[in-house]
Amino acid sequence: MRKINDHDEIEVSRLELSKVGQNIRDLIETLDSKVQTLLAETVDDNGDNLSELLSQFEDKKQSLMDSVGEAVGEMEAYYDDRSETWQNGHRGEVYHDWYSSWLDTFNSIESMTIEVKWLTEYRDNGDVTIDVGVPDDIELPSEAPEY
Numbered sequence: 001m002r003k004i005n006d007h008d009e010i011e012v013s014r015l016e017l018s019k020v021g022q023n024i025r026d027l028i029e030t031l032d033s034k035v036q037t038l039l040a041e042t043v044d045d046n047g048d049n050l051s052e053l054l055s056q057f058e059d060k061k062q063s064l065m066d067s068v069g070e071a072v073g074e075m076e077a078y079y080d081d082r083s084e085t086w087q088n089g090h091r092g093e094v095y096h097d098w099y100s101s102w103l104d105t106f107n108s109i110e111s112m113t114i115e116v117k118w119l120t121e122y123r124d125n126g127d128v129t130i131d132v133g134v135p136d137d138i139e140l141p142s143e144a145p146e147y
Helices: 007-041 050-081 084-088 090-110
Strands: 115-122 126-133
Touching: 007 050, 050 090, 084 090
Parallel strands: none
Antiparallel strands: 115 126
């Protein structure tokens, strides 16, 4: 074959496809603008929108990490200041387990993240869903070692 006979028809189809693609891009841009407005205007009972709540979550998480981190540091220093005999004894082992549970709690807090995903699937019609990954609540270890 030396020449495509249907070149003009193929070009018309390509242009139609390109136009639909551009229409989709334009519509997505409009939707994005409306979603941004909706996100800013939709608030909880306290008047906070999603952006403000995500910021509050990070602030509270950091504050909790600071407090727990300081306590864990003090626990570690206390344990390290004790004699090897105490560390290897019953009280030292119980204390170390308690310290370890607080360290695990600190690591759990540190790894907490919130993800908000907008998922769009095209089937017969476009389905849009919002998926939010909010971490589970954590429980704090006991206030003192339980000897």
